[in-house]
Amino acid sequence: MNALLDGILAVLEPTVMLCMGAGVIIGMLVGMFPGITATMAVALASGFTMTLDPVQGLAVLLTIYVAANFGDRIPSILINTPGTPASIATTFDGYPMAKNGRAGLALIVSALVSAIGIIASMVLFAFASVPLAQLALKFGPSEMFAVVILAMTIMISISSKSIAKGLLAGVIGLTIATIGRDPITGDARFTFGIRDLNGGLDFIAVIIGLFGIAELFDQLLTHRQFKIKPISALGRWWPTKSEYKQIVKPTGIAGLVGLVVGIIPGAGGDIAGLLGWDRAKAASKNKAEYGKGSIEGIAASDVASSATLGGSLTTTMALGIPGDSVMAVMIGSMIVWGIQPGPSLFVNQPSLVVTITAIMVLATLITLAINLVRMPMMVKLLDMPVHYIWATVLVFCLVGTYATTNNMFTVIVMLVFGVIGVILKRSGIPASPIVLGLILGPLAESNLRRSLLIDGPAGLVGKPISATLISLALIAIVVSLAAPIIARRRAKQAAAAPTN
Amino acid sequence: MKTGTLFAKTIAIAALASVAFTASAFAQDAFPSKDITFVVQAAAGGASDRTSRAIASEMEKDLGVSIIVENRPGATGTVAFAHVAEQPADGYTIGFGPVEFAIVENIGYDFDRADFTYLGQIMNSPVVLAVPANSPYNTLSEFIEAAQTKELSVSNSGAASAFAATAFTLAKTTGAKITPVPFDGGAPAVAAALGNHVDAVTAGAGETATAFADGTLKVLAIFADEEHPRFPGVKTAKEQGYDLQFGAWGGVYGPAGIPDDVKATLEASIKKAAATQTFLDAITPAGILPAYRTGAEWEAFIATEAARYAEILK
Numbered sequence: 001m002n003a004l005l006d007g008i009l010a011v012l013e014p015t016v017m018l019c020m021g022a023g024v025i026i027g028m029l030v031g032m033f034p035g036i037t038a039t040m041a042v043a044l045a046s047g048f049t050m051t052l053d054p055v056q057g058l059a060v061l062l063t064i065y066v067a068a069n070f071g072d073r074i075p076s077i078l079i080n081t082p083g084t085p086a087s088i089a090t091t092f093d094g095y096p097m098a099k100n101g102r103a104g105l106a107l108i109v110s111a112l113v114s115a116i117g118i119i120a121s122m123v124l125f126a127f128a129s130v131p132l133a134q135l136a137l138k139f140g141p142s143e144m145f146a147v148v149i150l151a152m153t154i155m156i157s158i159s160s161k162s163i164a165k166g167l168l169a170g171v172i173g174l175t176i177a178t179i180g181r182d183p184i185t186g187d188a189r190f191t192f193g194i195r196d197l198n199g200g201l202d203f204i205a206v207i208i209g210l211f212g213i214a215e216l217f218d219q220l221l222t223h224r225q226f227k228i229k230p231i232s233a234l235g236r237w238w239p240t241k242s243e244y245k246q247i248v249k250p251t252g253i254a255g256l257v258g259l260v261v262g263i264i265p266g267a268g269g270d271i272a273g274l275l276g277w278d279r280a281k282a283a284s285k286n287k288a289e290y291g292k293g294s295i296e297g298i299a300a301s302d303v304a305s306s307a308t309l310g311g312s313l314t315t316t317m318a319l320g321i322p323g324d325s326v327m328a329v330m331i332g333s334m335i336v337w338g339i340q341p342g343p344s345l346f347v348n349q350p351s352l353v354v355t356i357t358a359i360m361v362l363a364t365l366i367t368l369a370i371n372l373v374r375m376p377m378m379v380k381l382l383d384m385p386v387h388y389i390w391a392t393v394l395v396f397c398l399v400g401t402y403a404t405t406n407n408m409f410t411v412i413v414m415l416v417f418g419v420i421g422v423i424l425k426r427s428g429i430p431a432s433p434i435v436l437g438l439i440l441g442p443l444a445e446s447n448l449r450r451s452l453l454i455d456g457p458a459g460l461v462g463k464p465i466s467a468t469l470i471s472l473a474l475i476a477i478v479v480s481l482a483a484p485i486i487a488r489r490r491a492k493q494a495a496a497a498p499t500n
Numbered sequence: 501m502k503t504g505t506l507f508a509k510t511i512a513i514a515a516l517a518s519v520a521f522t523a524s525a526f527a528q529d530a531f532p533s534k535d536i537t538f539v540v541q542a543a544a545g546g547a548s549d550r551t552s553r554a555i556a557s558e559m560e561k562d563l564g565v566s567i568i569v570e571n572r573p574g575a576t577g578t579v580a581f582a583h584v585a586e587q588p589a590d591g592y593t594i595g596f597g598p599v600e601f602a603i604v605e606n607i608g609y610d611f612d613r614a615d616f617t618y619l620g621q622i623m624n625s626p627v628v629l630a631v632p633a634n635s636p637y638n639t640l641s642e643f644i645e646a647a648q649t650k651e652l653s654v655s656n657s658g659a660a661s662a663f664a665a666t667a668f669t670l671a672k673t674t675g676a677k678i679t680p681v682p683f684d685g686g687a688p689a690v691a692a693a694l695g696n697h698v699d700a701v702t703a704g705a706g707e708t709a710t711a712f713a714d715g716t717l718k719v720l721a722i723f724a725d726e727e728h729p730r731f732p733g734v735k736t737a738k739e740q741g742y743d744l745q746f747g748a749w750g751g752v753y754g755p756a757g758i759p760d761d762v763k764a765t766l767e768a769s770i771k772k773a774a775a776t777q778t779f780l781d782a783i784t785p786a787g788i789l790p791a792y793r794t795g796a797e798w799e800a801f802i803a804t805e806a807a808r809y810a811e812i813l814k
Contacts, residue, residue, distance in 0.1 A: 187607075
């Protein structure tokens with residue numbers, strides 16, 4: 001009881017509140033800027049927080065982490081450009097909603113479910129970190145491989161128009177993912193002697209190119225200028241009662257997916273968002289709406305990816321193993337402050353665990369409140385003439401991408417993928433499976449090969465977790481391939497029925 | 501109207517900034533008279549970045565000019581190395597030179613050690629071999645003996661790293677059947693050992709210290725000359741009869757051809773900064789040890805390391 005009180009009182013100190021204020025501002029700005037990630041912001045801020053008290057420092061860093069997660073959704077919804085991979089799935093329904101004049105609704109729903117996701121994951125963090133962290137350790141290479149394979153099956157369900165074109169895009173993504181150094185032997189592959197290709201294609205540059213820049217180029221190339229405005233109107237802000245009811249189920253399902261994925265080390269908000277969206281779609285009555293501006297879709301993708309935050313904190317604090325790249329930077333800072341993450345942290349410093357939970361929850365509530373209140377200001381921003389908006393987007397994308405590596409090559413990669421994106425768009429090939437292939441391909445390859453190195457082929461089928469997940473993936477493939485065939489047959493029967 | 505004022509303001513600020521910049525650029529007297537750029541080959545947040553920022557901020561105090569740390573990650577560090585090599589050799593561009601300086605030329609990168617001026621080694625992060633708490637092995641020789649009869653897997657942070665090289669060399673010199681398993685970074689490699697997915701892990705002291713303190717990992721050996729303060733009671737490999745030293749060391753370098761007087765100023769500043777308590781306080785909690793070598797000593801050390809890695813990575 002004392003630990004609880006001490007932990008909460010530590011957060012209510014004025015200096016700590018001030019630190020959280022700074023964190024919210026930095027985090028929201030960083031999140032909105034495509035290309036600039038929370039990791040970079042936290043890494044740079046940690047230089048300044050080193051001299052602060054641990055609680056003050058944690059307040060700045062954790063708040064940036066939370067606020068960036070909210071800000072991240074905004075460019076996905078408004079300009080079809082995910083700020084980080086975690087909001088790729090947000091573009092599936094967020095941008096179509098914005099195009100249908102429902103951007104306001106998309107932003108509010110996204111903010112609400114993100115808050116639900118983070119808070120739910122923090123409840124788990126506060127009460128079950130140590131046992132959950134033990135579960136996380138069960139995920140070795142073969143289990144990770146199985147998770148990634150399951151995530152890859154989503155390529156089918158996001159290719160709503162043509163499965164063939166969707167899979168073609170997926171193969172393109174997997175192919176370009178092999179550029180760079182072999183993960184096991186370190187040999188160069190498809191680098192053509194170009195030094196900058198040794199590290200592989202920077203996926204943030206590819207994402208911004210394929211989504212944001214391609215959209216922009218497409219608009220500029222359209223002869224009837226700006227026929228489709230980026231965001232014509234924000235529309236209604238708040239969901240109606242029936243819409244609230246509609247999002248309960250997808251939020252629940254995808255939230256659970258996000259909580260589970262969050263615990264798995266190495267699988268973050270990107271995989272959670274995609275899997276959450278896919279599972280919610282599979283369980284929905286309005287499957288056809290998904291990907292065309294479904295309010296259920298945006299609720300599912302954003303609750304799932306936000307629910308991973310508590311999971312990465314869990315592995316970070318309870319094992320000392322960073323759950324994601326932001327947490328890797330955090331561990332560095334915590335060690336300097338003399339906080340040693342690990343199971344003993346929960347025994348020796350329970351009040352600190354309470355403080356961390358309190359900071360995360362409070363940061364979520366503050367960011368949510370700001371998100372809900374300052375939306376009208378964004379309306380004014382979007383009243384600007386369309387060419388100003390596109391010019392701003394282009395500058396943001398260029399600067400943000402350059403900032404990821406301080407290297408012009410990354411900007412060139414982004415622009416090249418902008419051109420490729422336009423060509424694909426006009427051939428009806430979707431961009432999302434390419435990004436999926438690019439992100440999941442290396443994870444699948446390296447984990448498969450590690451697993452084969454350790455146990456040989458037996459490791460994949462002999463372990464209960466990986467065997468179950470691979471079976472689920474096989475079922476998902478069969479079901480999604482069979483569904484259209486069955487539907488077509490039913491339609492044929494229905495068409496045939498009246499004549500009989 | 502409003503846009504007009506904003507535009508005017510922007511121009512005014514930009515003009516002021518350029519005046520300030522040119523003013524400092526013209527003042528060319530004793531080194532250093534303007535800001536120094538410190539290039540880091542890794543993204544913000546890791547051990548290289550932490551060490552670089554710590555040494556840069558101490559050198560700043562000593563030299564009296566600002567040192568701007570710039571992260572240029574990519575291609576095992578060679579993007580940053582090539583960038584530094586192309587800069588004017590005036591001492592205003594320096595960088596962090598990691599153990600990859602001895603490795604990349606052996607794994608197909610276009611890299612020439614003669615392209616650089618070596619200013620001094622500042623740190624070393626020794627490699628350790630650790631096993632899960634429930635592992636049957638308690639000493640390095642028990643582990644090696646077991647590996648001589650059956651295949652044991654040892655995770656590490658990535659292919660062609662100092663950590664992978666440790667496992668390879670251990671296998672080669674003892675005839676043990678060790679399968680090095682590269683992961684994507686030190687943390688997942690340690691997690692694989694904690695979860696019993698591999699038999700052991702070779703990792704940096706910083707990545708294993710937490711689990712060692714909690715008793716979830718047993719550290720069998722340290723591949724260094726001396727015992728490590730973070731691992732009380734753990735013997736070095738040499739003390740256990742295996743004379744092997746491996747570490748992720750690092751120092752400060754610049755482009756080739758830095759004039760002798762400038763080089764001397766930088767070397768002296770680095771030596772002083774590397775010995776300050778603030779620098780030590782910034783690096784030691786992460787398991788990194790101070791390890792100073794002069795520019796010339798470091799250059800010779802890199803040559804011997806490179807020859808050793810050429811043998812291992814063949």
